[in-house]
Every structure is written in C-alpha cells, then in structure tokens.
Amino acid sequence: MIGVKVGDKLIALYNVAGRIYATDNVCTHAFAVLSDGWLDGAEIECPLHAGRFDVATGKGLGPPIPSDLKTYKTRVVGDEVQIAVAD
C-alpha cells in the first residue's frame, strides 16, 4: 500500500491479491494517515487507535470508527494506476 496526493486529496492505494483499491488516506476518527498503518488482507488498520476499515467498500469495522471511508474507482492502464476522483 502507498499514499499518494491527487490534487488536494490524500488517497491510499492498496494492492489486495493484485487488485488495486483506493480510499481516502485520512482516518475518519482523528488525523492519522492510513497508509502508515497495517494492511491485513482487505482490511486496513489505522496506526493511531487501531480502527479498521474494509478497503474495498470503505466500511468502518467497529469502534472507534465513527463513519466509513470514501472510496474511489481505480483502473490499471499499462504501468499507471488511474483513480477516478471527480465528484
């Protein structure tokens, strides 16, 4: 997993068994950068208070997470990962 900046958005990219997922890279609980955490299968664990999210759906997986993460569609074109960030 890596963190990238797209415009003013901080986005985390995750490689889960060869499939690339993208979410906001800032935890919804407090300010922590998720790409500094731990990826376990399709779950990202926040480095600050160990909250967990499903990286495919953005769903928060219990306390202390107050809300889900925004997710973004991705596609791989040649050597590039493209992220759909338009609202």
Ligand code: FES
């Ligand atoms: S900042 Fe992520 S769980 Fe608290």
